Amino acid sequence: MTQLGPFAPFLESAVRERLDGTWGLHFHPKDIYESEDQVHGDHWADWTCSACPALLIRGAKGGVLSAEQAAQMAARRPGTRLVELATDHFLYANDPVGFADAVRDFLASA
Numbered sequence: 001m002t003q004l005g006p007f008a009p010f011l012e013s014a015v016r017e018r019l020d021g022t023w024g025l026h027f028h029p030k031d032i033y034e035s036e037d038q039v040h041g042d043h044w045a046d047w048t049c050s051a052c053p054a055l056l057i058r059g060a061k062g063g064v065l066s067a068e069q070a071a072q073m074a075a076r077r078p079g080t081r082l083v084e085l086a087t088d089h090f091l092y093a094n095d096p097v098g099f100a101d102a103v104r105d106f107l108a109s110a
Helices: 002-011 029-038 044-048 067-076 096-109
Strands: 015-017 023-025 054-059 080-085
Touching: 044 067, 054 067, 054 096, 067 080, 080 096
Parallel strands: 054 080
Antiparallel strands: 015 023
């Protein structure tokens, strides 16, 4: 795992020892590309089809979800709580306390 450097915390659960003693990912890398393709497009109907309470946590220093998009998501779906943490996309790893607090507060209010 030390060969993974700073990415080890994000990949250690994805790397497995194979039956032949070699190590590798437990998924095919092309699956990542296919997954990425699925997030592009218009998903408003999926997002707004429920009024079930939702927690939307955004990393304010990340480039994945813009502040404008997050605000629209919160405004368009009733019961959505938007929490922004001062970290990047890997907020659960880079601000685990803030992430846990946001989840705990959300669940306590439900």
